Amino acid sequence: EPEVTQTPSHQVTQMGQEVILRCVPISNHLYFYWYRQILGQKVEFLVSFYNNEISEKSEIFDDQFSVERPDGSNFTLKIRSTKLEDSAMYFCASGAWTEAFFGQGTRLTVV
């Protein structure tokens, strides 16, 4: 069964460093998303991406965040200068705009 895959599963980084989280969405999907989940809390929307551009972003998705689909298969989330409060699980999702299938997540720990 097709699935969304994310790498790495766990990333530890120093505050101020740049990180890139990678995702391979399900191949025939057209909509791509990033969500995050702080430990013990609900899942929060970060950004949606369609037709090679951002279609919507949340207040969390400030200038430190960017997304890219550099080729036909990968979808990346970059955080330019990480802060302690960026520590969370980051989930990539893909699908039709009526539903979304999630990857296993990347646990980002900023120290």
Added chain:
Amino acid sequence: GQQLNQSPQSMFIQEGEDVSMNCTSSSIFNTWLWYKQDPGEGPVLLIALYKAGELTSNGRLTAQFGITRKDSFLNISASIPSDVGIYFCAGQAGSSNTGKLIFGQGTTLQVKP
């Protein structure tokens, strides 16, 4: 901003019992989705609802899209130990056309064998 209120926050039940949880919103939603999340994993889609009044089943799970489009419930019948996890409702608001999902706070389900 739009919010989903999910209840109960947690449930501790005996194996074999039925479970019900629900989500409500002050605004209209076009789509309701129910996900299950195991520790350290991503949310797994259980049921998707697209029309007001729709009632959909997936094995022992049944979910309904409220007629007012402002609520949804999920029922699990004859619970088993592997039903343990966190259940999230998620919805796509009526004003959105980007696929953005808003999540409820989750219901933590524990099943005693």
